[in-house]
Amino acid sequence: LRCCSSNGSGEKERTLGIIKPDGLSGNYSDRIKQVILESGFNINKEMVIQLDEENAANFYAEHSSKPFFTNLIKYMTSGPVLVMILEKEDAVIHWRELIGPTDAGKAKITHPQSLRAMCGVDIEKNCVHGSDSHQSAQREIAFFFKEAPSAFKTEAVRKHDEL
Numbered sequence: 001l002r003c004c005s006s007n008g009s010g011e012k013e014r015t016l017g018i019i020k021p022d023g024l025s026g027n028y029s030d031r032i033k034q035v036i037l038e039s040g041f042n043i044n045k046e047m048v049i050q051l052d053e054e055n056a057a058n059f060y061a062e063h064s065s066k067p068f069f070t071n072l073i074k075y076m077t078s079g080p081v082l083v084m085i086l087e088k089e090d091a092v093i094h095w096r097e098l099i100g101p102t103d104a105g106k107a108k109i110t111h112p113q114s115l116r117a118m119c120g121v122d123i124e125k126n127c128v129h130g131s132d133s134h135q136s137a138q139r140e141i142a143f144f145f146k147e148a149p150s151a152f153k154t155e156a157v158r159k160h161d162e163l
């Protein structure tokens, strides 16, 4: 868990949120979206996609040498994910606050109101993702919504792009 600080500018910022396979299969997306909207975020774009191993490994490239990497890739490819661009002032830090600590088991004790406490299980299966900095957010948004391979260009994304 690296995290972030407000840039203090008061401008709208975008971050990337993902409802991971356990969150989606556990039917948590409606509750999570409700929390997102009640917390003042706009959901700019969203799409449901099935990551393959290469997509997941590229997305989590910074963790490629970590002992948990192989299991993380299995987890992230175990079912579809819901990817969202979230917009708000200081969106990166506010979304990280809402999702809570990486370890969902600990979050249930230390951050019981957090999304990971609500829908996650442990340090791996923590049901949601949030970019950890403004720079990561830009890379991750581009990964899914700008430079995404054609396989990602679902109907949902095309419709948003045409608006």
Ligand code: UDP
Pocket (backbone or CB within 6 Å): 001, 002, 063, 068, 072, 101, 102, 123, 124, 125, 126, 129, 130, 132
């Ligand atoms: N993860 C894991 N074991 C660990 C640490 C992380 O399986 O010991 C998984 C977990 O799903 C986490 C993701 O790898 O969300 C990325 O880890 P990071 O440290 O970037 O945590 P995050 O930024 O998601 O809180």
